[in-house]
Amino acid sequence: MLVFKKYIYELIDSNMYIATEGENALIIDPNINESAILYLREKNVKDILIILTHEHYDHISGVNWLREVFPCRVLCSNACAENLKSITKNGSKFFSVLFLSEDKEKLEEAKLVKPVTCVSDIVFSESKKMEWNGHYIELYETPGHSSGSICIIVDHEYLFTGDSLLKELKVITKLPTGNKKKYLEYTLPFLSSLDKNLWVYPGHGEDGRLKEFL
16 A cells, blocks of 8 residues: 655645655655655655646646656646646746735745746646556546646545645636636536545645545
8 A cells, every 4th residue: 555645835835745665756746845855865766756736836846856866757648748838837937926825924935936847758638547566547637727637546545636626625727727617517527426435635735535525
């Protein structure tokens, strides 16, 4: 059974998830976090598979940073891969404008975010099923929050929703490439069709059973 450790990007409370097995690591939505680097080094990790739930800055900020330290492959949807190349579509160009907080210290920190792009190594359209270290991974495009959004199911037990489903928080569809119609007509029905006992790891906030999110 995989065990996922959560590391929070405190500026905007976005979640990075890491599971290790042997010298391999699976990372979902990396952020810059020194504690995570120490953990990966303690585990003697030699190879990392990064999966991005979508292209927004707070979920990709650690991609280039990790590449400087470890051999990494980045997997995402085709739409996400294209949006990663645009500082407008990935939100890094206007991060401080999009960033809403009453915390003045955090707001000043958000203003220091520099526009960034990154690239993917593996892409897919619609859906993809694969194995990682003997674990079964399913990837599904779930547009709405952004055109590049996906959800990830691991071993028929864990569901990573990015910002496509959050606990007690409304899903935002007004950002660049967001689409409320697609979210309501496709993504929400898809999520509602899944096993309600799946354990959800969202892009922000606390985890729990899917039935607690819907």
